[in-house]
Amino acid sequence: MGNILLISDRPKPYDDLIAQFRRNDFQVVSKKYAAATQKKTAEQIFDFVLYEIKPTFEANVQYLSPIVRTGTVPIYVIGDVSESDEIAYYKLGVQGVIRIPFNPILIAERICSIIKLLEKTSRVIRKVKIGSVEIDLHNRYVKKHDEYVKLTNVEARILRILFNNKNHIVEKDAIIHYAWDDDESATDNALSIHITRLRNKIEFDKQKPLIDTIWGTGYRLNYNIPE
Helix, strand or coil, X not given: CXXXXXXXXXXXHHXXXXXXXXXXXXXXXXXXXXXXXXXXXHCCCCCEEEEECCCCHHHHHHHHHHHHHHCCCCEEEEECCCHHHHHHHHHHCCXXXXXXXXXXXXXXXXXXXXXXXXXXXXXXXXXXXXXXXXXXXXXXXXXXXXXXXXXXXXXXXXXXXXXXXXXXXXXXXHHHXXXXXXXXXXXXXXXXXXXXXXXXXXXXXXXXXXXXXXCCCEEXXXXXXXX
């Protein structure tokens, strides 16, 4: 299950493409241009970025530059562009251009195949083992002491962002916006409750906590814990 970020102020035209991704068991998060460049978004982990081109190249440079500079995943732009503009976008740092109109099935399959290749090179985290605990983020379960415990979608998302930032503090806002898909009803208290439930599911040694609370800031996943 990869995570795809769609940057557009009008995601409605991409409903068919988003539906196709979800049929392939990929998550899609839609963000407007301004939100996509905020620090909390930059801290989130995505496996692929789709960016709808704005009318002027200068505006696109403004929004794309920080994403290209800090990102480590493929970025495809979508729009009606000339060959010279396409060259300019490649020079800016994007990896692909999707011209409108496009076949949503074809584009979805192309991007899914790229993410699957990234999985083989360990870019996309699906299954990990810490100590005696095996965590499958794709199928959303924890195997501990030969028992299987199911993870909710939110729990799997929280673990995913913590794993991708293992041994580093992840701010509460970054986790909330990632795990709840920018749902404004999500709160620090809701996150705290889910962290407690996660600890009950994945902890195997109370003397060696897997998830640390950094009071007033966020949480950190301790990855290098010996078995």
